Amino acid sequence: MITANQPADDEIDPFLQTYNPNDLRIASEFLSNWLPFLSKGLCHHCTQLISDRVRSIHPVAEFGTEQRHEEGEIQVSNEYISNQENNDTDDTNSLGSWKDGANGASEQIEVNLRTERVQSPERVKSPKPRMSWADMAQEEMEADEEEEASGKLGNSNSQMEGTSEVKSDRKLELSRDQRERIRFTNVTRKKDYICLERVNGKIVNILDGLELHCDVFSTKEQNRIVNFVYDLQEKGKNGKLKDRTFSAPQKWMRGKGRVTIQFGCCYNYATDKYGNPPGILQNELVDPIPPLFKVIIKRLIKWHVLPPTCVPDSCIVNIYDEGDCIPPHIDNHDFLRPFCTVSFLSECKIVFGTNLKIEGPGDFSGAFDIPLPVGSVLVLNGNGADVAKHCVPAVPTKRISITFRKMDELKWPAGFIPEPDLQGIEPLVYESDKPKGGSNPYKPNRPSNRSSMRRDDINDGPRGHSQPRFYGQTRPQGPSSANRRRTRLEN
Template identity: 65%
Template sequence: MTGELTENSSDSGAGEGCMGLLKTLAREEILEVLSEGLCRQCQPLLEARIHRILNRKMSEKPKWNDSIEGSESFYRRPHKRMRNLQSFPRTPEPSYSSRRKRSTSKYSGESFEHSDFKISLNDGLSRVSSGVDSELSEEGKELIRIKQMCFNDFVHIERINQKPINVLKGLELHTQVFNTEEQENIVDYVYKLQIMGQRGELRERTYSEPRKWMRGKGRVTIQFGCCYNYAKDKNGNPPGIIRDEEVDPIPPLFKKVIKRMVKWQVLPPTCIPNSCIVNIYEEGDCIPPHIDHHDFVRPFCTLSLLSECKIVFGSTLKVVGPGEFSGPFSLPLPVGSVLVLKGNGADISKHCVPGVPAKRISITFRKMDESKLPYKFLADPELVGIKPLPLHYPDQKHPDSFPIEKDDFPPRQSLNASNRFRASERRSNRRIF
């Protein structure tokens, strides 16, 4: 704070300090205390606490129907609402397929509710383990959480060189990878990094907080693993990784995020990220149309936090005004979702984030091309050789399988009525996704 509360003023709070003083004030007086005079370090912490309360309120709302139809409505409703809130040109409804991650484990025969999404794991992303799952093994809890994940892929056809092409092929949106508590911990961690950057405790090229000279310009960025140049800088360095610049290594909590995404098969073990960039958006901040530089290999991914926003895709995107863009395909990014880009979705289609309607944090994780690594880069042992969790066990039958007996395939001309009925009955029990 600004120091207006002196040590003598704590007497009126019955020895309880600042909290005791606040309890003696009316609601309007508390608002007056918080309305001005907060220092740069206190503002992010206060905002984080407010957003945490708002997110908790959102998480208490009824959950969407746990079905393919419910998943579709979950995406379509925010998509329409975002269009009504902003003055962007109308874009078509997204075309996509939605499906639950298919896993075959010793838990696959049981029924799990959305409360399982709250299960805390001992991987450093949650503060404490919940009591309800204390009897489960760590592997068991992870398998239950993996079962709750959903992902969507997308289709949008454009004519490229006179040929119809799905320019979104390779684009995937994963949800329920991180629960509310885990998201809150990541957000708090980002704010601590921001404070460190403001205090000069991070390397010079790690933290950037440019002056906001117009709408959409001036978002805060924090880079780890490598220094990436968005445009030609004052030293004449072109866009891409600056190999002779040093930034801070990936922080511990972000390494835990990477481990989860690889273990849970959101990212492949052949493309483990060794760099990341944090974007802190204020209302109205944006990212203009672009294709991610090929100094980074595919796939890469972005984790969205704090508030929902939309991302626009298309082989051609138009600038409508400051922070406003239009394109043929618009997709809402739910809070806590992970967007994976590869294939046409990363290399043919451009993407952009129009001015966001509320404060937002995104973290983009990417693997650098081996030939573009910074000269002093050292591989982190914690990020080497991460293995995905097996989603099936050899002694467990696949849920799509059904028993085949010799009566199902009798010799030709010998399929009697009994055999015919037995075979058709088994096939009718086969699970279709």
């Protein structure tokens, strides 16, 4: 049946027909909010043309919604049905759901679709939320995440109850906040790395400030990110990224010539042929951070991996082939601390020490090495970032890492503008996370004048580097660290 509001088939742009009505609604509202900016400085004719084009998106979305209400069911593919369910009732919001910006409008649509026809489409029309492309881009990622999360919940319930019906019942009982809390609380965090070396005559834990967060990204999330990185690599090879965004030097020896993709700023590892010193290049342009990477950044802040006081505004992707490596270094102080590296595809080790040795091409040795599991996030701060050097020996198989860092504002490249949708991100707070006495859980760590160590670790020999002492590589995280015997180092 054709209604009065239904646009004729020949009037609908073929491009719009490939998107579902919910996506069209979000795109229309987003572009409408940005219309004054998009049309600024344009002539009246061009402004009107853009305005008409934006408005042309919305009728299609409205018709699609009204038609679904009249029929009482969704006449689209099974894939679209799954996406709608995931985006409304099954998303954990752990990736920063776009539904927050829509003020729950899509949730109301979903409920009414399963019961009866609503009186008017205007009742579920959202009041023009301020959406970002990053929020829109994460819908598929959330759907994959929830499919995997609900599967785990279902398997657990099946083992306890022995029935398949419990899966769906349990899935419906949990709110999205509860599901996100499950994911959030299942992240394993190790923060008690210890490796003692003598630095400037004093025994120092050179790993103080290192943190390893595992299970931050599910298997499907990892796959989506890896596929996106390979798409970026293809764009770079085909010249579709800015010149300094994509770099693929020729491999002139083992471990040299890995592919890098930089966003937000162009970083110089060493003095280049133009005499530019290592650090952020002021006059080189690269592409902005992609929407999917913004989703990752939001996850890192919300899940207490990085503090909200240090939201990354740049990143670099390293694509390793077998045998590629990163030589010993300390990250340039054009970037603030902490920063972090996310690992994909395969596990490798990262080596720390104040005196790392190069044993051969891609072969390094040092005081302490840490395995980096797939999907884990290594956070570098304090001594772990500024006292100890670190390196990645030749990897045994293909690997991808993404390092997220916040630039020092004084080092911003010319014309840099902070991303609006990366401002004001707040970490998740649950009752157990609330600090007692009103203390600030994100107060920066300040160096202590006391050294936490064992008495038998004090080297009575002459000053200088001593053999490193390290503990706790398999030590469980917990309050036991507070009970360690503390002694003052006697100079």
